[in-house]
Amino acid sequence: MLLHNPSAGMGEHSREELSACLAAEGMSVTYCSTSSDDIGECLAQRADLIIIAGGDGTVCRAVAHLSERRRPFGIIPLGGSNNVATSLGFEHRTILSGDWPGTRTPRPLHVGRIRTSAGDRNFLEGVGFGALPLAIGHKNGSPRTIEEKIQNGRQQLASELSDLEPGEVRMVVDGQTIEGTWLMAEVLTMTHTGPRLPLAPTAGALQARFTVVLLGEARRDEMLEWLKSPEDKPPPVQVLSAREVLFQPTRPTLFRIDDSVEQVHRQGLDLRIDDEPLHVILPSAHKDEVTGHA
CATH class of the missing domain: 3.40.50.10330 (Probable inorganic polyphosphate/atp-NAD kinase; domain 1)
Known part of the structure; x- marks a missing residue:
């Protein structure tokens, strides 16, 4: 097929x-x-x-x-x-x-599974709040090439990130409560996300794990510099591994779920690894653990 x-x-x-x-x-x-x-x-x-x-x-x-x-x-x-x-x-x-x-x-x-009051749904790439949902929601004109489209997306993300006020969201990561304010917080199953950014060190979907990526105010400038050439080195972010993540916003907050953007209210989002896997035949050159960085 x-x-x-x-x-x-x-x-x-x-x-x-x-x-x-x-x-x-x-x-x-x-x-x-x-x-x-x-x-x-x-x-x-x-x-x-x-x-x-x-x-x-x-x-x-x-x-x-x-x-x-x-x-x-x-x-x-x-x-x-x-x-x-x-x-x-x-x-x-x-x-x-x-x-x-x-x-x-x-x-x-x-894949990941979202439990909400409206029912359950799956996601494949990632869920998060902060600069990335804002950049995804912005239209970048009519790029002539794929490379131009990716570069426009990275520039838009840098623009959103440069003057964004950190957002306050309480998270529970495998039972551990994390409270703080973040410029970006992403729960990923893949190494790459957004405008082809290698944010996660491994493809967690192959290991039945999420990669939680956090960016705080203190590393804003480092992140803006990294966005200029993200393939050259790992991103300046905090990285956690988990099977369950609960987002609890203190106010209505924009989240992205894969490539869609929607507002999430205080009831939050409950994310879990789906125990019933899909099955993919990987390329023969694929290593057992795909990394996001060379």
């Missing part, structure tokens, strides 16, 4: 191109488009493999509709940041060059 978002990235990859490349690798392809087909109905069809061709939004929506969690999937990253694919070791040519799926065994991939 090829699930394709034809408008991902700059929209330069056609159904015919992708299907032909996969057929050349010996795959029998059933095609579904996110722009014209119902994702749930597509993924309900019989298929040995799910190949998701798109960006982070496409991957997150597809994962949310995967009711048969033991059916493995892989990614052809076609979007802007491609945080999920990057975190898991997929590059644009990974599948098309025959590097996947090969004979590799599917790996468990644990």
Whole structure:
């Protein structure tokens, strides 16, 4: 099954191109488009493999509709940041060059689960408050290339971060209460997030763990400097590992949940690792522990 978002990235990859490349690798392809087909109905069809061709939004929506969690999937990253694919070791040519799926065994991939008064829902990349939700909510014009889109996103994040007042949110991390004010607080399952920023040292989804990333006022200037070349060194943040995180805002606060932004009131957010994993076939070059930094 090829699930394709034809408008991902700059929209330069056609159904015919992708299907032909996969057929050349010996795959029998059933095609579904996110722009014209119902994702749930597509993924309900019989298929040995799910190949998701798109960006982070496409991957997150597809994962949310995967009711048969033991059916493995892989990614052809076609979007802007491609945080999920990057975190898991997929590059644009990974599948098309025959590097996947090969004979590799599917790996468990644990997504996050949010418990709220309105019900439960999953997230794949991350949840957080502070500068990143503000930057995500800002439109960055019409970039001509993927690189320009990423650079615009990083500049917008730096702009939001430069004059942001720290927010006060009480957190309970695996039973330990943490109180303070933060410029950013992110609970991540992937190494990369936002405009392709390597904020977490490992892809926690492969280890059934969250990475909690905290940025306080004292390290604002260091973070602004890091954003100029984030691939060169680790970010100036506090890093914790956890399976359960409770956010308790003292007032209505903007949060981002994957690539959507919404206001969370004082009832808070209860985040837990989902014990029933998805299954992903990783590229053969993938190391057992993907790191966010070289």
